[in-house]
Amino acid sequence: MRGGTHVAAVTDARFDLAAGECLALVGESGCGKSVLASALLGLLPENAETAGAALLGDGTDLLTADERTLARTVRGRRVGLVPQSPAAHLTPVRTVRSQLEETLRELAGVRRPDLRKAAAAAAERASFPLGHLDRYPHELSGGLAQRAATALALIGDAPLLLADEPTTGLDRELVDRTVDELRRHVGDERALLLITHDLAAAERIADRVAVMYASRVVEIAAADDFFGDPGPRHPYARGLLNALPEREFTPIPGMPPELSALPGGCAFAARCDRADTACGTVPALTGGVPLSTGAGGASTEAVPVSAGAGVACHHPVTAALEAPRA
Numbered sequence: 001m002r003g004g005t006h007v008a009a010v011t012d013a014r015f016d017l018a019a020g021e022c023l024a025l026v027g028e029s030g031c032g033k034s035v036l037a038s039a040l041l042g043l044l045p046e047n048a049e050t051a052g053a054a055l056l057g058d059g060t061d062l063l064t065a066d067e068r069t070l071a072r073t074v075r076g077r078r079v080g081l082v083p084q085s086p087a088a089h090l091t092p093v094r095t096v097r098s099q100l101e102e103t104l105r106e107l108a109g110v111r112r113p114d115l116r117k118a119a120a121a122a123a124e125r126a127s128f129p130l131g132h133l134d135r136y137p138h139e140l141s142g143g144l145a146q147r148a149a150t151a152l153a154l155i156g157d158a159p160l161l162l163a164d165e166p167t168t169g170l171d172r173e174l175v176d177r178t179v180d181e182l183r184r185h186v187g188d189e190r191a192l193l194l195i196t197h198d199l200a201a202a203e204r205i206a207d208r209v210a211v212m213y214a215s216r217v218v219e220i221a222a223a224d225d226f227f228g229d230p231g232p233r234h235p236y237a238r239g240l241l242n243a244l245p246e247r248e249f250t251p252i253p254g255m256p257p258e259l260s261a262l263p264g265g266c267a268f269a270a271r272c273d274r275a276d277t278a279c280g281t282v283p284a285l286t287g288g289v290p291l292s293t294g295a296g297g298a299s300t301e302a303v304p305v306s307a308g309a310g311v312a313c314h315h316p317v318t319a320a321l322e323a324p325r326a
C-alpha cells in the first residue's frame with residue numbers, strides 16, 4: 001500500500017471467538033496484528049483490499065459493511081475498542097467526565113438529567129476514581145488514562161472488546177492490573193480479543209492464544225496447552241516462548257521478513273532448524289478441533305471453520321518427540 005507497494009499484511013487468519021472467551025493474538029512487531037484489528041473495526045485505509053469475512057454473531061460482516069453501518073451499529077456498540085495509546089485516544093481539551101457523558105448520550109441514549117449519575121457508574125465499572133472525573137487527560141497517570149479509555153470502551157456494552165496493545169509502556173504491575181481488569185469484563189455476554197506482544201499478559205488472562213508470524217496465524221492453541229504442557233507446536237511459537245527471560249532466554253536467530261518481500265513457502269523457514277524442502281510450500285493451519293459457533297464473537301471466514309486449535313507447519317513439534325520443557 002505505502003509508496004505504491006502492495007503489502008499482504010494479514011493472510012488466512014481464521015478464528016472464532018465465543019462469548020465468555022479471551023483470545024490473545026500475539027506476535028512480533030509488524031506481523032499484522034493491528035491491521036487485523038483495524039479490519040475488524042472497519043478502520044482500514046481506503047486503499048486497503050480485503051477478502052473473506054469477519055462475521056459477528058448476527059451475521060454482520062465487518063469487512064463488507066458500509067461506513068454508515070460501521071459507525072452507527074458496529075464501532076462502540078458491537079465492537080468496543082480499548083486503544084493502544086489511551087492518552088492519544090482521549091480528547092485532550094475535555095475532561096474525562098465530559099467525554100464519558102458524550103459517549104453515554106451517543107451510544108446509550110442517556111438523557112441530560114441522568115448523565116452525571118451514568119458517567120459516575122461508567123467510571124466505576126472501569127475502576128476509574130470518581131475524584132478524577134473532572135481532570136483532563138494530560139493530568140492522568142498512564143494507568144488512569146487506560147481506565148478512562150476502558151470506561152469509554154465499555155459504554156456501548158459491545159459483545160466484543162478489542163484491546164490492541166492496551167499495556168504498551170506500562171510497568172509490570174500496571175500491566176497485570178490492566179489485563180486483569182479487562183478480563184473482568186469478559187462474561188456471558190462478552191468476548192475479549194487481546195492483541196499484545198506481551199506473552200506474560202497473554203498467559204495471565206487468555207483462554208486461547210493465536211500466534212501470528214509474517215501476516216499469518218501460524219498456531220492457535222488453548223492457553224493451558226500453549227504455556228504449559230505440551231507447549232507450542234509451531235517452531236516459531238516455541239521460539240517466542242523460549243526467548244523469554246523467565247524461560248530459556250534464547251532469542252530466535254535472524255529477523256522476520258519484510259511483509260512487502262515475503263519469501264515463497266513458509267515465511268519462517270529461513271529461521272527454522274526444522275525446515276526442509278517441504279517448507280517450500282505454505283503450510284495450512286491444520287489439526288483444528290471444531291468449535292461451536294460463538295454467539296457474540298467474530299470469525300474471520302464465512303465458511304464453517306474449525307480453528308479452535310491448529311498449527312500451520314510441515315514439521316510441528318510433537319510432545320512425543322521432544323522432551324517437555326521444565
Ligand SMILES: Nc1ncnc2c1ncn2[C@@H]1O[C@H](COP(=O)(O)OP(=O)(O)OP(=O)(O)O)[C@@H](O)[C@H]1O
Binds near residue numbers: 001031033035
Ligand atoms: N496503511 C498502511 N500502508 C502500508 N503498510 C501498512 C499500513 N498499515 C500497516 N502496514 C504494514 O503492515 C504490516 C503489519 O503492521 P501492523 O501494524 O499490523 O503490525 P503489528 O503486528 O500490529 O505490530 P506492532 O506490534 O508493532 O503493533 C507492517 O509491515 C506495516 O508496515
Ligand code: NI
Binds near residue numbers: 033034035164165
Ligand atoms: Ni500493532
